Amino acid sequence: MGTALAEMTMPQISPLAGEPIERADAERLAGVLKALADPARLRLLSLIQSAPEGEACVCDLTAPLGLSQPTVSHHLRILTEAGLLEREKRGVWAYYRLVPAAIATIADLLTPPRKRATKKAR
Amino acid sequence: MGTALAEMTMPQISPLAGEPIERADAERLAGVLKALADPARLRLLSLIQSAPEGEACVCDLTAPLGLSQPTVSHHLRILTEAGLLEREKRGVWAYYRLVPAAIATIADLLTPPRKRATKKAR
DNA sequence: TGCTGATATGCAGGCGGGTCGATGCTGTTG
């Protein structure tokens, strides 16, 4: 279990609207939302996104959050497994950055109407 | 405490993008997302939304969910307090329906770019 | 008024999750 969003590239999780959602889809979507539904993790995403290069290492995030380093790593792990963050290790540091369309995809799943095409090639 | 979204009509919870999110905003947004981050509740929203008149009573939701009546009432309560559902009691039945722009508002908070104005009169 | 049906609430059990301290791992540096 992991990378709920990325690993499967958000494979057609039926949106909240339209027909009644399937149980499996509900659990997948809930899984990703669960990763988002935490103050610390929301702030992490926000901090990383607004960082100089759009990336940040653990040591840069510990202080602003006021949480211990293990806890921060824990949250980053959850966000990464949910497909919201990607990790790149350079030297001793681990740089995290947002997965481009990940959050946007979730937003789209919540609001099916009023959205044009979605594209997605495919 | 309740109606996290409705009571305050989503009062300027800073979006996930832009500057680093405030702790208070993070907690408010996380609170609403927590209400969404549950398979049973996602299915409830979906079921209600796709119901005949866009509304449904508890007795209509118990079976499709496979959960006990008290548990369903519990979830409906959480969704209502989060501002995602509104309740109207007609006779012996309690009819629930989606709060129009509630979910859309959440989606907007997640995807700050690509959105025009926001309006909000104020 | 008394009974039945639809919901809400109280209570309790059990599991999952957030947090931290300690520890292990791996590059970097002297």
Added chain:
DNA sequence: CAACAGCATCGACCCGCCTGCATATCAGCA
């Protein structure tokens, strides 16, 4: 090679939450 810094993992504690059973509440009805 030894010492050190940045991260990840482990174990443990504690709190919150999902769920069901039992019960209270309330409206409609005989």
